[in-house]
Amino acid sequence: xxxxxxxxxxxxxxxxxxxxxxxxxxxxxEMSLDMSRGKPCKEQLDLSMGLxxxxxxxxxxxxxxxxxxRNYGVLGGIEEAKVLLSDMMENNPDNILIxxxxxxxxxxxxxxxxxxxxxxxxxxxxxxxxxxxxxxVPGYDRHFGITxxxxxxxxxxxMSETGPDxxxxxxxxxxDEAIKGIWCVPKYSNPQGYSYSDETVRRFARLKPAAKxxxxxxxxxxxxxxxxxxxxxxxxxxLAECKRAGNPDLVYKFASTSKVTFPGSGIAALATSSNNxxxxxxxxxxxxxxxxxxxxxxxxxxxxxxxxMVEHMRKHADIIRPKFEMVEDIFEKNLGGLGIGxxxxxxxxxxxxxxxxxxxxxxVVDKCxxxxxxxxxxxxxxxxxxxxxxxxxxxxxxxxPIEDLRTAAQLFTLCVKLVSAEKLLREMQEGTAVxxxxxxxxxxxxxxx
Amino acid sequence: xxxxxxxxxxxxxxxxxxxxxxxxxxxxxEMSLDMSRGKPCKEQLDLSMGLxxxxxxxxxxxxxxxxxxRNYGVLGGIEEAKVLLSDMMENNPDNILIxxxxxxxxxxxxxxxxxxxxxxxxxxxxxxxxxxxxxxVPGYDRHFGITxxxxxxxxxxxMSETGPDxxxxxxxxxxDEAIKGIWCVPKYSNPQGYSYSDETVRRFARLKPAAKxxxxxxxxxxxxxxxxxxxxxxxxxxLAECKRAGNPDLVYKFASTSKVTFPGSGIAALATSSNNxxxxxxxxxxxxxxxxxxxxxxxxxxxxxxxxMVEHMRKHADIIRPKFEMVEDIFEKNLGGLGIGxxxxxxxxxxxxxxxxxxxxxxVVDKCxxxxxxxxxxxxxxxxxxxxxxxxxxxxxxxxPIEDLRTAAQLFTLCVKLVSAEKLLREMQEGTAVxxxxxxxxxxxxxxx
Numbered sequence: 001x002x003x004x005x006x007x008x009x010x011x012x013x014x015x016x017x018x019x020x021x022x023x024x025x026x027x028x029x030e031m032s033l034d035m036s037r038g039k040p041c042k043e044q045l046d047l048s049m050g051l052x053x054x055x056x057x058x059x060x061x062x063x064x065x066x067x068x069x070r071n072y073g074v075l076g077g078i079e080e081a082k083v084l085l086s087d088m089m090e091n092n093p094d095n096i097l098i099x100x101x102x103x104x105x106x107x108x109x110x111x112x113x114x115x116x117x118x119x120x121x122x123x124x125x126x127x128x129x130x131x132x133x134x135x136x137v138p139g140y141d142r143h144f145g146i147t148x149x150x151x152x153x154x155x156x157x158x159m160s161e162t163g164p165d166x167x168x169x170x171x172x173x174x175x176d177e178a179i180k181g182i183w184c185v186p187k188y189s190n191p192q193g194y195s196y197s198d199e200t201v202r203r204f205a206r207l208k209p210a211a212k213x214x215x216x217x218x219x220x221x222x223x224x225x226x227x228x229x230x231x232x233x234x235x236x237x238x239l240a241e242c243k244r245a246g247n248p249d250l251v252y253k254f255a256s257t258s259k260v261t262f263p264g265s266g267i268a269a270l271a272t273s274s275n276n277x278x279x280x281x282x283x284x285x286x287x288x289x290x291x292x293x294x295x296x297x298x299x300x301x302x303x304x305x306x307x308x309m310v311e312h313m314r315k316h317a318d319i320i321r322p323k324f325e326m327v328e329d330i331f332e333k334n335l336g337g338l339g340i341g342x343x344x345x346x347x348x349x350x351x352x353x354x355x356x357x358x359x360x361x362x363x364v365v366d367k368c369x370x371x372x373x374x375x376x377x378x379x380x381x382x383x384x385x386x387x388x389x390x391x392x393x394x395x396x397x398x399x400x401p402i403e404d405l406r407t408a409a410q411l412f413t414l415c416v417k418l419v420s421a422e423k424l425l426r427e428m429q430e431g432t433a434v435x436x437x438x439x440x441x442x443x444x445x446x447x448x449x
Numbered sequence: 450x451x452x453x454x455x456x457x458x459x460x461x462x463x464x465x466x467x468x469x470x471x472x473x474x475x476x477x478x479e480m481s482l483d484m485s486r487g488k489p490c491k492e493q494l495d496l497s498m499g500l501x502x503x504x505x506x507x508x509x510x511x512x513x514x515x516x517x518x519r520n521y522g523v524l525g526g527i528e529e530a531k532v533l534l535s536d537m538m539e540n541n542p543d544n545i546l547i548x549x550x551x552x553x554x555x556x557x558x559x560x561x562x563x564x565x566x567x568x569x570x571x572x573x574x575x576x577x578x579x580x581x582x583x584x585x586v587p588g589y590d591r592h593f594g595i596t597x598x599x600x601x602x603x604x605x606x607x608m609s610e611t612g613p614d615x616x617x618x619x620x621x622x623x624x625d626e627a628i629k630g631i632w633c634v635p636k637y638s639n640p641q642g643y644s645y646s647d648e649t650v651r652r653f654a655r656l657k658p659a660a661k662x663x664x665x666x667x668x669x670x671x672x673x674x675x676x677x678x679x680x681x682x683x684x685x686x687x688l689a690e691c692k693r694a695g696n697p698d699l700v701y702k703f704a705s706t707s708k709v710t711f712p713g714s715g716i717a718a719l720a721t722s723s724n725n726x727x728x729x730x731x732x733x734x735x736x737x738x739x740x741x742x743x744x745x746x747x748x749x750x751x752x753x754x755x756x757x758m759v760e761h762m763r764k765h766a767d768i769i770r771p772k773f774e775m776v777e778d779i780f781e782k783n784l785g786g787l788g789i790g791x792x793x794x795x796x797x798x799x800x801x802x803x804x805x806x807x808x809x810x811x812x813v814v815d816k817c818x819x820x821x822x823x824x825x826x827x828x829x830x831x832x833x834x835x836x837x838x839x840x841x842x843x844x845x846x847x848x849x850p851i852e853d854l855r856t857a858a859q860l861f862t863l864c865v866k867l868v869s870a871e872k873l874l875r876e877m878q879e880g881t882a883v884x885x886x887x888x889x890x891x892x893x894x895x896x897x898x
Contacts, residue, residue: 037521045519049506056505057498070494070711072486100549105737115565116575116599126565126575142738149735150565262519265743286598288554289591292741294714 003339016421031372038350039399048261054302069293081296087306091271103256103268119213134182136164138381140190143183154383163200173209188222191394192353193346195233205241216251222349248273323397334413340420352395367415452788465870480821487799488848497710503751518742530745536755540720552705552717568662583631585613587830589639592632603832612649622658637671640843641802642795644682654690665700671798697722772846783862789869801844816864
C-alpha cells in the first residue's frame with residue numbers, strides 16, 4: 001500500500017473525498033460512545049457480584065484476631081487484608097497500610113502531607129520556594145492533575161518501551177534539590193502499556209537524589225492486570241530492590257483493587273519502608289480513626305487468597321483481551337503501512353497508546369467526537385494538558401460492548417486517515433499558496449516597476 | 450449525708466480506710482474493661498446486620514438516574530444518598546456532598562485544604578505567620594488533635610449548658626484575624642451532652658469575624674442520636690440561620706452514619722453553601738475519582754428513607770438508654786450530696802461528663818485503671834491534653850455490657866470518693882505539716898538565738 005506522504009495531490013484529494021463520504025455515513029449513525037476513561041465494562045463488574053454475598057446478615061464479622069470489623073479502630077487495616085494485598089503487591093504484610101477506596105486519594109494525601117508537614121522531618125514543601133516533579137510522558141492525567149493542583153512544577157521525561165529516560169532522571173534528581181518526586185506507572189503503563197525493564201528498575205533503586213525527601217511514586221495500578229495467561233510482564237519488585245541498593249526509604253508503592261472488584265468500592269494500599277510507614281502513621285492517626293474494615297473483610301472473604309484473585313483476573317482478561325486484539329487488528333488492517341500512525345500492543349493494563357503524525361491528535365479526537373465517540377482529550381496524557389507534538393491519543397478499549405468498540409475503532413482509523421490526508425493536502429497547498437503568493441508579489445512588483 | 454469537706458480528720462480517715470478495703474475487693478476481681486471511647490456495643494452493631502443483605506449478588510446495582518454504582522464516577526455522592534443524608538441533616542440535597550466512611554476525615558481534609566490552598570480565594574493558611582482556633586472546652590479530643598497537628602494555636606472557650614461562651618466567641622473572632630475557625634458539637638455535645646440554645650445558634654449565625662475565611666466547623670455528630678422518644682433536644686438549623694442572617698458561607702456542617710450503622714463503614718457528609726461547595730469540589734476532583742457509591746446505595750436500600758433511619762435510632766436508644774440511666778443512678782446514689790463531684794444528664798449523644806474536685810481527675814482515672822477499668826485519659830477533653838483544673842472526666846457508657854458497666858460505675862464512684870478523701874486529708878495534713886514545720890523552725894530559731 002502506498003503511504004500517504006508519497007501520494008500525489010490528486011491521489012490524496014481522491015482519497016479524502018472517499019473518506020469524507022464514509023465519515024458522513026458514521027455521522028448519520030448518531031452514535032454516543034464514551035471511550036474517554038479506563039473503566040471496566042458491565043461484564044467485568046458482574047464478575048464481582050459474589051462480593052455482595054461475601055458478607056451477609058448471618059456472616060461472622062470478626063477478624064481472625066478477634067476484632068469486630070463493624071466497630072471503630074485498627075488504623076492501618078485488618079491483618080488478613082494486609083496479607084491478601086501484600087501477596088498482590090509482592091510485599092511484606094508488615095510494610096503495608098490499607099486505606100479506603102482510592103489509591104489516587106492516597107497519592108494525593110501523600111503529597112498534601114508532604115506540603116504541610118514534610119517527609120520524615122524535612123522542611124514542609126509549602127515552606128519551599130519551589131517544588132518540582134518528574135513526569136514520564138505520555139502518562140496518567142490524574143497524576144499530573146494532583147501535582148499541578150499543588151503548584152508543583154512538572155518536568156517532562158520521555159518514555160520508551162523500557163521505561164522513562166533514566167539518563168535524564170538520574171541527572172535531574174542528582175543536580176536539583178527542588179525535585180521531590182516522580183510519577184511512575186511501572187507495569188502496563190498508562191497509556192502505553194509499557195513495563196519497565198529490569199535495568200530501569202535497578203537504576204530507579206540506585207538513584208542518588210539531591211533531595212533527601214525525594215520519593216518515587218510507584219503507582220502499580222496494573223500489577224496483576226494481565227491480558228494473557230503466559231505472555232505476562234514481570235518487574236523486579238521495587239521495595240526489595242531499593243532495600244538491596246541501600247535506599248530503603250526511596251519509594252512509595254501504591255495499588256488498589258479498583259479494577260479487580262469495583263472501581264470506587266475496592267480497597268487501596270500503600271507499601272513502603274518502616275521509616276516511611278511510621279512517618280505516615282503519625283499523620284494518619286489525626287486524619288481518621290480507620291478505614292472501612294467491613295469492606296476489607298468482604299474482599300478477603302470473597303477472594304480467600306491470592307490464587308483466588310489471580311483466577312478472578314483471568315476472567316477479566318478473557319473479557320477484555322478480545323477487545324484489545326480487535327482494536328489492534330482494525331488498526332493494523334486500516335492503518336498498517338500508511339505511515340500516518342503507530343500504536344502500542346500491551347500485554348496488560350487498560351490502554352493502547354496511539355501516535356498520530358505531529359499536530360493531528362486534537363483534530364482526530366475532535367472528529368471522533370463529532371461522530372459520537374468521546375475519547376480522552378488530546379493532550380491529557382501530558383502535564384498541563386500540553387502535548388508538545390499534539391500526537392498522542394489514549395485508547396481505552398475496555399468499557400464499550402465489543403460491537404460498539406468495533407464501530408468506534410473503525411471510526412477512529414477513519415478519522416486518523418481523514419485528518420492526516422487533510423494535513424498533507426494543506427501542507428501541499430500551503431506550499432502552493434506560498435508559491436502563488438510570491439508570484440502575485442512579483443507581478444505587483446513588475447507593475448510598480 | 451455529710452459532705453466530705455465538712456468531715457473531721459478522724460471521720461475522713463475512717464471513711465478512707467473503708468474505701469481502701471472496698472477498692473482492694475475490686476482489684477481482686479481482675480477486671481479488664483475499656484470505657485475510653487464512644488463506641489457502640491455489640492447489640493447496637495447487630496441492629497445493622499440487615500445492611501449486609503441490602504445489596505446481595507442479585508441486587509439491582511443501578512441508581513435511580515441509571516448510574517451503575519459499581520463503576521467509576523459521581524464525585525459528590527449518588528442522588529438518593531444525598532436525599533437520605535439531607536433529611537438526616539435537615540439540609541437541601543443540593544447543599545450536600547457525600548464522602549467516605551469518616552466525617553473526621555472530612556474535617557481533617559477541610560483544614561488541610563485550607564492550609565495548602567486557602568478558603569475561597571483567601572491566602573493559604575500555611576503562608577500565614579499564625580493561625581488560631583477556638584475550642585469550646587471540654588470538647589472532643591480528636592478535633593483538638595487535628596488543629597494541634599497543623600500547628601494551629603488553640604484557645605479555650607468555656608462551655609455552659611447553652612453552648613460556648615458567646616460573648617467571648619464574638620469578641621475574639623471580631624478582633625483577631627488569625628482566628629480561622631471554631632470546633633462545635635452543637636447537639637448532645639462531646640462530652641457533656643449539652644445542646645446549643647436557640648440564642649447560641651442565632652449568635653453563631655450572626656458572628657462578624659475579622660477573617661473572611663473564618664468557618665464554623667459544626668460537627669453534628671449526634672444529630673439523630675436521641676436517648677428518649679419525646680424528651681429530645683431541637684436546634685435551629687445552622688445553614689438556614691446563616692443564610693437568613695446574611696452569612697451564608699460561614700459554616701461547614703458535618704455528619705455521618707458512623708453511630709447509625711457501623712463505625713468505620715458508614716457514610717459521611719458535609720453540608721454547606723453553594724460557594725463553599727464549589728470551592729471544595731475544585732479540590733475534591735483532584736483528590737479522588739469518587740467515594741464508595743456501593744456503600745451509599747447499600748445505606749439507602751437499607752433505610753429506605755429518614756423514617757426508617759429514625760425508627761432504627763429508636764432501637765439504638767432502647768439499648769443504650771438503660772446504660773445511661775443506670776450510670777446516673779449509681780452516681781446519684783453513691784455521690785449525691787457528698788460535694789465531691791457533679792455530672793451531666795444528657796438526652797442524647799454518647800457521653801456523660803463528670804467534674805471532680807479540682808486536681809482529682811487524673812488520679813481517679815489512674816485508680817480506675819489500676820483496678821482494670823480504662824477511661825478516657827484525664828485532660829483528653831482539652832486542647833494539648835491539658836485540663837487546667839484537672840477535673841473533667843468523660844464517661845462513655847455505651848460499649849460495655851450492662852453488668853460490666855454497673856461494676857465499672859460503682860468502681861468509678863468509689864475511686865472518686867477515695868481520691869477526694871485522700872486529697873482532703875492531704876490538704877489537712879499539709880496544713881498541719883506547714884504548722885509543724887513552722888514550729889520546728891521557730892524552735893530552731895530559739896536554739897540559735
